[in-house]
Amino acid sequence: MHSLESLHNRIGEAFSSTMFDQEPFQLYQPIVYTLDLGGKRLRPVLVLMSCDIFGGEIETAVYPAMGVEIFHNFTLLHDDIMDNAPLRRGNATVHQKWDTNTAILSGDTMFVIAYEHVAKTDPLLLPQVLNLFNDTARKVCEGQQFDMNFETQPNVTIPDYMTMIRLKTAVLIACSLKLGAVLAHAGEADAEKIYDLGIELGLAFQLQDDYLDAFGETSKFGKAIGGDIATNKKTFLFIKAFELAKDNTLVKLTDFYSDKEITLTEKIAGIIKIYRKLNIDKITRLEIERHHGKAMEILKTFHFEPAKTREMVGLMQEMLGRER
């Protein structure tokens, strides 16, 4: 059995020992830069964890796991162009540091590199692995489109939002877990069940991200508070608040979101105050708990060895930003 820490180390080692730098350097340097920014590498660790928990040999899952992480980083690179984001993990985004064309083409190349890593798998499992990966990649693109649509779409509902984050965020978490199961030769029913667990975990993970934007501590969250509020992003908090706000509160909420006269600090503070008044913090935490709870329930049905279950619970807790 592998501890959560050893899986993190294995993935870190896999990336640090891979030479992504090639010719033409104008194409590959932004890829090296992006992958060097790191991040928590949660998705590839989920692949290895799932492979291990289903009794597979984690070494057979290292390349596909890297493929998932490289794909994830490719989507961030292209999303950052679309969102015109200046920073990623505290550093300049590729389209800022270089230019948009570089970000497009280096992103495309990362996508190919992701497929190259996914292809390094047991040939007998390749059809299943490739179909899973294709299905996931397509859904992630659809999720990003829904997210962009929301920017100009009035009346985005909570169900609309949950559909979007399921596609944009949760399916890749679910794919990671299912991929590990497939590579461990788990049965189809088990693979589907761990996928469903991943969906719940992924939804909780994204809601947690929404929550921390308003109610987190900068030191733990790693980014400034109120980024979503500043950009009028339609998060769970935003949609829920407009759903619940009435009369004077609704007027004030609308004003804060549209008033160009107030400072950003005033806007963020004012909206967070209304969020608290409307119990958006508690409602969001309940929703996170609900999805986390569903994931835990599915986990229990597997009857894994207790030690392995503990590692998996630990990884889920890490993803939801809790102490073990």
Added chain:
Amino acid sequence: MHSLESLHNRIGEAFSSTMFDQEPFQLYQPIVYTLDLGGKRLRPVLVLMSCDIFGGEIETAVYPAMGVEIFHNFTLLHDDIMDNAPLRRGNATVHQKWDTNTAILSGDTMFVIAYEHVAKTDPLLLPQVLNLFNDTARKVCEGQQFDMNFETQPNVTIPDYMTMIRLKTAVLIACSLKLGAVLAHAGEADAEKIYDLGIELGLAFQLQDDYLDAFGETSKFGKAIGGDIATNKKTFLFIKAFELAKDNTLVKLTDFYSDKEITLTEKIAGIIKIYRKLNIDKITRLEIERHHGKAMEILKTFHFEPAKTREMVGLMQEMLGRER
């Protein structure tokens, strides 16, 4: 045996009977639009032709062939953003008709759809097919990067240029032919040989495109004469002309390329006149013939049935814009 015409029809039918339209329509409409623009669909026909000539069942090659064509159209979509091109096949490019974000994300999705089609293949052949496709896709990205580098790079040589078009254009032609061979269960040596044929054919094909920009007839070429000259594009003609021009001719050539005072019509006419004086038309035709001849020589070594060879020769002639 299938005639060249019947292979064209089979590919046309495959595309017209596939529903690419799905939700969210903002994502899929640009994909439908792009694929509806058509084009000659030479690459998927090459896949089927190669499969047929090696004794394979063309129906097994239809999906992978579509994958190659969808991939090709994806690269055009992203290239058009990078080149800031307003038109593609006489119609507005996706980033013009919609916007850059749409073109990025719809392109990414087309890339996934290409992989989905490539995946619809005999599972036993999938590892080989996927590796070929990944290798090709990566090289095409590298070729596009070299092409972009050329814009600001002084002293691009003919060997530099040939390396670029090999990657950007020829490897996908070669991949198409090899893919057909692999799907027909051809031996490895034959698959490599038809790949090499494809490289020569692809180089001739791109040089022909360069040639027609200056010396073609608009009615046959399908686009206005002098587009490459207008944008100072470093084609075979451009590089060769600067290599050969001396003294006063070099001064005049440099002037035409840098003079902002003259009209575009004057610039194009003046440069074509210098090209003719330097025999660039004849030199380019010789180079096209050389690569076409190499491809024909490789074709002869196969000893295919004469009728099949004739169809293949016909397709090569179609690609190089000749009467049969």
